[in-house]
Amino acid sequence: MTAEPINAKLAVDVKHLSCLLLLLAGAPIPGAGQEAKHVSVPELEAAARRDSNDALAHYELGVAYAADHQRDKAKEAFLTAVRIDPQLAPAYVALGRLGSYELWGGILVAGKGRDSVTLMLRRAFQLDPLEEVSNTSGYYVPMVWKMTIDHALKMYHQDKYKQSRDEFDALIAKTEKPNDPEAIPGVALWYHALASVRLGAPDMAIADVSQLMDRVTRIGSDSTKRENQITQEYRRALTGHYGYVLAYLHQLAGHSEEAIRRYQEASEGDLSLYGPHLQMARIYEGTGSWVQAIVERRRAIDASPDDPSLVFDLGVTLVKAGEFAEADTVLGQAIAANPRETRSHYALGIAKERLGKVAEARQEYATFLAEAPRRFDQQLIDASRRLAALP
Numbered sequence: 431m432t433a434e435p436i437n438a439k440l441a442v443d444v445k446h447l448s449c450l451l452l453l454l455a456g457a458p459i460p461g462a463g464q465e466a467k468h469v470s471v472p473e474l475e476a477a478a479r480r481d482s483n484d485a486l487a488h489y490e491l492g493v494a495y496a497a498d499h500q501r502d503k504a505k506e507a508f509l510t511a512v513r514i515d516p517q518l519a520p521a522y523v524a525l526g527r528l529g530s531y532e533l534w535g536g537i538l539v540a541g542k543g544r545d546s547v548t549l550m551l552r553r554a555f556q557l558d559p560l561e562e563v564s565n566t567s568g569y570y571v572p573m574v575w576k577m578t579i580d581h582a583l584k585m586y587h588q589d590k591y592k593q594s595r596d597e598f599d600a601l602i603a604k605t606e607k608p609n610d611p612e613a614i615p616g617v618a619l620w621y622h623a624l625a626s627v628r629l630g631a632p633d634m635a636i637a638d639v640s641q642l643m644d645r646v647t648r649i650g651s652d653s654t655k656r657e658n659q660i661t662q663e664y665r666r667a668l669t670g671h672y673g674y675v676l677a678y679l680h681q682l683a684g685h686s687e688e689a690i691r692r693y694q695e696a697s698e699g700d701l702s703l704y705g706p707h708l709q710m711a712r713i714y715e716g717t718g719s720w721v722q723a724i725v726e727r728r729r730a731i732d733a734s735p736d737d738p739s740l741v742f743d744l745g746v747t748l749v750k751a752g753e754f755a756e757a758d759t760v761l762g763q764a765i766a767a768n769p770r771e772t773r774s775h776y777a778l779g780i781a782k783e784r785l786g787k788v789a790e791a792r793q794e795y796a797t798f799l800a801e802a803p804r805r806f807d808q809q810l811i812d813a814s815r816r817l818a819a820l821p
Contacts, residue, residue, distance in 0.1 A: 471498060478507070483770045484803030485515035492524060501528065514770045516739040519557035526550035556705025559675045560624060571617055575601060579617060586621055595625035612645055623679075632683040639679060643672040670699055678709065686713050697729075704733035704740065711747065720751035738767035746777050757781040772802040776809050783816065792820050 474491040481487050492507030505528050511521040526547045554561050571579050582597035598618050607613040619642055623635035646668045677692030690713060693706035707730035714723035727744035734740060742764040748757035761778040764771065779794030795817040802810055 469494070471495070481803040481805070483514060483772050483801055484805055485511045485518050485521070486805065487803065488514065489518060489521050489524075492521070496524065496528075504528065514768075516737050516768075517557055519554040519561045522550045522554035522557070523561055526554065555671075555674070556703060556708070559671075559678045560627060562624075572615055575605070575615060575618075579615065582618075583621060586625055591625045591628040595622060595629060598622040598625065611641075612648075614641070616642060616645070627679070627682065632679050636676060636679045636683065639672055639675050643669070643676065646672060670696065673699075674705070677706070681709060681713060686717065689713060697733075702733060704730040704737070707733060708740070708743070711743070715747060715750065720747070720753075723747050724751060724753075738764055738771065741767060742771055742774050742777075745774065745781075749777050749781050752784075754781040754784040758785060758787075772798055773806065773809070776802070776806075776813050779813065779816065783820070788820055792817060795820075 469490075471491075471494045474487070474494050478484070478487045478491045488507045489511040492504045492511065495501075495504035495507055505525065508521045508524045508528070511518050512525070515521075529547055578597065578601055582594050582601065585591075585594035585597060598621060601618050602614050602622065605614045605618070619638045623638035626632065626634035626638070646665055673692055674696050677689050677696060680686075680689035680692065690710055693710050697703055697706040707726045711723045711726035711730065714720070714726060724744070724747055727740070727747050731737075731740045731744060741760060745757050745761035745764050748754075748760060758778065758781045761774050761781060764774045765778065768774070775794045775798040779791045779798060782788075782791035782794060795813045798813050799810060799817070802813075804810070
């Protein structure tokens, strides 16, 4: 298997495709974490019908249903969203908050209890560890700082990130004590980190989460034997949690080696996690390290074999790496597992075009043009151009 494009013409094409395939590479969907605003339920229903294969359209409809207290319709809309795109983290959070859902393709688990909720939030966490999985009322806040923290949180949830971070900055300065490393409320450090990320300062967030990680090492230092056993389990869970968050933050900050080191630790600590492999594949793709990226894509599938989006990701990586014959097979498998992921047809069309399978490429491009959401405008334009250029 070669990691480099097979000829100079393809090198130019791959560079061009790296932009066109951005949404195919597992990049976050723009606006996926935001509520639909100033759009009525009937308008959102019409949009979901019009672009029935658009995961984001169904997610936004679910948000509107939930706000309108139409719980069952909200659940179905969120389920549809993750059936189309199993990597839409906010939809898992929404399902977790609703608290009951159905089995589908090995991805969702039936049930109404805590275990099924935990599964939804676990999936969301692996995809985006900065996604808010609970409301802020669940955080411990010292009463003396409650009003200050509540206001800073309000600013954060109103997207006033600079004001929110400034308020948390002031609070941290007031509560920080040299002899008491835990004097700063944990919620202040966490939301200071989130606001910093929103403002494009992941290194500041790394410092905040590192402080939270340091606190974990002090849990249970003076407990009884039974209490210590409980706290040891709690410590391991928190260590894994913050370790994964730190890996993600280092990735955002461009510290690739440190991010990969931490992701490797996370994957070794829990072999059932696919998130670390998904994230490492993205890092390797960013540096053009195709062999390593393909290895991580395969490991992600091994960790979560029932998730068709991971097969799709592997197929796209193979296209980018110039491995068109293997991409042809893998993307066919992705389409069979999830026919509503229309981007598979676009990537498969490129693979078949490069393999000289003109008639099959024509069919894939035509299917993509007929079924893809309009949100994929760049890919639609490119697929149309490619279709017209086929002999």
